[in-house]
Amino acid sequence: MTILEKARAGELTAEMIYVAQKEGIDPEIIRAGVASGEIVILKSWRQNINPVAVGKGLFTKVSASVGMYENDDTIDSEMAKIAMAIKAKTDTLMDLSVRGPIDQMRETVLKTVDRPVGTLPLYQTLAYAQEKYGTALDMTPDDMFEMMEKHAAEGVSFLALHCGTTMDVINRAKEEGRIDPLVSYGGSHLIGWMVHNHCENPFFSQYDRVLEICKKYDVVLSFADGMRPGCIADSLDGAQVHELVILGGLVKKARAAGVQVMVKGPGHVPLDQIQTTVQLQKQLCGGAPYFVFGCLPTDSGAGMDHVTGAIGGAIASYYGADFLCYVTPAEHIGMPNAEDVYTGVMASRIAAHAGDVGKGHPAAIAWDHEMSVARRELNWKKQMQLAIDTETATKVWKDRSTNFSSECSMCGDFCAMKIVGKYLRD
Structure with missing residues (x-):
């Protein structure tokens, strides 16, 4: 039985109990969510x-994508990026080599990291076909499915497919037109193959x-979206919504087969x-977890x-998105370096947390409340501990503060917290 089938049968698995402890909730909530497909x-x-x-x-979770794209990329260089993503506390990783x-x-990734790894098997199928046939246009459906199974068998946690x-x-x-027709790497290659071979x-x-x-x-x-908009003018156009409607039907079939889907x-x-x-995705896809790229x-x-x-x-999370794919400073310009990866994960983690606060997540609200109290009390050590990016916050504090036991460098002797403490709390 799959974990979805076990959840429907009322079984609490070790994985359900583990994630419930991490989330700070009753394992039964996890089991019920898995059974319904909403988790x-x-x-x-x-x-x-x-x-x-x-x-x-x-x-709200965050995922960081890495992978060998350029000729001079190496396993070591990508593992250095992964180390930075983990340092920044990404929840998951994707190897998109x-x-x-x-x-x-x-x-190397699967045996090294301690968190789930996703892949998009079509990427490797394209590389394999190029080497085997001299062109990716000659890859076969069997090539695609064999690569998909290879990744699954090796212990990948989620597979991204343009179903x-x-x-x-x-x-x-094609009929409606777009400013930026296709921006999905896998989607564009798959579409090129389909058109060239006159094949569904x-x-x-x-x-x-x-x-x-x-x-x-x-x-x-994990359903990848080949028609995701590459500019805001193309957002929610007919092709994007059409694909989403199709995915809604495929979600139902996956659940009926006992397969988890997002x-x-x-x-x-x-x-x-x-x-x-x-909200359109949630409605059409039966509340399936939503994994967004940005949004930008x-x-x-x-x-x-x-x-x-x-x-x-942050806004997407607030309205119900469950999973944020990070965006780095290098997006649209070039490949990210290790520092970009760290910055991208941190930015997405802040967005995820802000969304969780807005949604009323008790633990997220408690976290911010604790930070507020630490600021009121000028408890700098506690503030640094509670900062989402503790390392950067500590560096800024040490670089720009002259008195590590009282006010910050912004207000100095006119510190609002000190004034409140002296005049309004007596």
Whole structure:
């Protein structure tokens, strides 16, 4: 039985109990959420990987993506980025390598880290086909499914697949037009293959095969969105919504098969459409956990898109998004370095926490309350401990404060907290 089937049967598994302790809630809440499909548990048969729960009523989670993309990328360079992501306390990781020793990279990640790892198997299938056939356009459906099963068997916790990117969706995008037609790496290559070969998407036409593999290895199916908007002007266009409607139907089939499923979302979304985007997904996909990229509410934040993503991510979390894919300062410009990875995770963690506070999560509210009390009492050590980015906060404090036992350097002798303590609390 899969963990979803066990939850429906009323069984509390070790993973459910573990994540309930991490979330600070009754394990029965986790079991019921898994049974309904509103919570998924990312797990692995590998003993070094601790499970993480994503979904309704839980802390908003953050994921960091790494991978070998450029010719000079190495396993060591990507592991250095992973180390920074873990230092910044990312909840999960994704290895999205497209070149180099991809198998070795994935195995190194899986045996090294202590948190769930996701992949997008099509990336490696494209590289494999290029090497085997001389062009990725000649890859076969069997190549795609064999690679998918390979990743699942190795202990990956969630598999990202473009199951809803169909020929009908492609034709709709072509007919309606877009400013930025496609920005999904995997989605664009898959669509190119489909158009070239006059063939329907195998992940859709042979969806039962997808479910068979996911059920066999009890791996979470993560629907990637090939039609995610690449600019705010394309947000919520016909192709994006059409794909989402299809995914809603596929969610139901996955649950019926005993497979856990979550849905990936945009992307570039203006502020006034974030609520609609999240609530539409929740409605169409039966409350399945929503994994958003950002969201990015402006197209003009290049060089500072970790801030752009944090703004949109906080709002998306508040309206019900469950999982934030980080955005780094290098987004839209180049590949992130280790420092960018750290900054991106921290920005997304702040967004996730702000969303949780807005949603009324008791632990998130208690965290902020404790910080408020520490500030009132000028308890600097406690403030540093409670800061989401303790290291950066401590560095700024030490660099710019002259008196480590009283006021900060902003107000100095005119410290508002000291004045309150002297005149208003006697």
